Amino acid sequence: MNEHVADAVDSEEELLARVAWYYYHDGLTQNEIGDRLNLNRIKVSRLLEAGRRTGVIDVKINSRYQGCLLLEEGLRARYGLGEAYVIPALPGGQESERLGQAAAQFLMQRLRPGDLLAAGWGATVSSTIQKLGHVANERGIGLVSMTGGVSTYVDGMRAANWGSNVHLVPAPLVVRNPEIAKFLLAEPAVTNLLDMALDATYQLVGIGELGQSSTVVRSGHISPDEVEPLRRKGAVGDMLCRFFNRDGTVLDLPFHERVIGVQLEALAQSSKVIAVAGGLGKLAAIRAALLGRFASILITDETTAEALLAAAEEDK
Amino acid sequence: MNEHVADAVDSEEELLARVAWYYYHDGLTQNEIGDRLNLNRIKVSRLLEAGRRTGVIDVKINSRYQGCLLLEEGLRARYGLGEAYVIPALPGGQESERLGQAAAQFLMQRLRPGDLLAAGWGATVSSTIQKLGHVANERGIGLVSMTGGVSTYVDGMRAANWGSNVHLVPAPLVVRNPEIAKFLLAEPAVTNLLDMALDATYQLVGIGELGQSSTVVRSGHISPDEVEPLRRKGAVGDMLCRFFNRDGTVLDLPFHERVIGVQLEALAQSSKVIAVAGGLGKLAAIRAALLGRFASILITDETTAEALLAAAEEDK
DNA sequence: GCTTGACTTGAACATATGTAACGTTCAATA
DNA sequence: TATTGAACGTTACATATGTTCAAGTCAAGC
Structure with missing residues (x-):
């Protein structure tokens, strides 16, 4: 009797969907599910774990306090x-992982079948892309990169199985000299x-701070020696490898002429730019990015949100 | 330090949201959460339980096999x-509870702030309304009844806290004689x-079967003696207290003239009617309702879906 | 045919969670 | 002031769950 049910289940994913339903909606124990479907209890446990990891199983919290309403309101108003979407603080936690999850949840609620998501660059964004992969594939959602640096994107997408609908800018992120950049930026395949x-x-982007241990440096696009000169020119952070000062003005740097990617000024025109970033180390950078209006949607954590509001208060 | 966090949490609901986040998104144990927020482990457990019950915490399964793709496709095509939305079978389970949950999830995904939901009558619908309450209130979603019988609706809504935006038809569901019905149906407050x-x-409606233990009988709107005569006239089931035969034709009954509520013929015009019903006992009724095109969206369970397809096959 | 390595499986254990019974506190009420 | 009842805390216990590790399976490569 029950064997039939298990046998009829052809794909692993259908099995997972069924298990998840029994577990979360019907409140059966993993043992009961195992019995019913002729599975080992442990297999059920592992299926559920896989489901949660890949985003097939997603827990939504339907509350106006989901983040912190007050902080979200404040950010909206002040900046x-x-x-704005604020997730609860978790001292010592994996910030970029958690923010990635938050961003993925945010996008899952909003992306419709056939939509296209443009993705930037960075640890948090990668994390989001990865969590989003499964669902995006289901819904036929496309992905397009906002900068060169193909390998950066491919990493995050291998684990998640973004379907076929992925478009990567066929170029490095930073090239050796401005001439090559100009050449690439004249290529139709790029533009x-x-x-x-x-x-x-x-458009989903991260925000980077300027410092010895920031992602731009660690990934080798900026050498550690270049940090101090940049700082002297007023740089506090970057988005998509373009640096800006504390007022949110994009700096006039030779370096920028070697970057292949969209311009921040263009982003400022869009009302669909989601910036996802958190951590007090990035405070100045985030604040500057908001002042420059490079993003109109911010996903951050409680601590950073509080600091952003405090900074806004001070400046008044 | 941590006390501050707990103290700053003013409402129970914000606390719940935070606990839920830590538990489901960050994978903390209930103990860890308790420590962090100065709560008893048990309290955390109880909060989570309450959250799941009220729908503040909602688990979504993002899979094309969520229900059974094949069955859903089949139903769409044949009828x-x-x-169509099919939930996995659970022999011996609480069908109407589970279907209610499925319907609530379906609606939660689709209702936007400011939307209005029209609700019919019956156990499954009540269950849905209840699960939906919290979220609907958050999003400012309104509720309007499709029939008289105020008390029927109030029950389900007290537990859930549907906000202010609820409109009930100020009339009984069935009145004593056609004259009173005509009078009421001329009242602007009703129309x-x-x-x-x-x-x-x-529009969310249930489907009722005709029998001694069906809801129409148990609620007293039809006396047990009336069942057999109705059956002889061809009735196989009802929606909103209006009976139809196995082909989905609404019967011409004196009883119908005493019912206060929308007509099935009117529903057939709408493409937003969600019927939620399951169980083999209701098979004939559901099939007839679909043939009559009284609903364009069906939420049912696996077993019933299979039977519906088998019946369609037979008739071909 | 044998070996290797990646992967799955199963069992035992440690931990986390749910439940029930009971005691406390606190505030409303007689 | 005494009393009641609800909410919360505590404990102890039964169950459910996650984790680890050893054993098995399978396919590719020598």
């Missing part, structure tokens, strides 16, 4: 944001994709 | 439905609401 990114349903 | 129900974003 003129379209939306078409960058235009596509700007037309996407949402 | 010309707009959508306005019924029009509103037909204009709602979605």
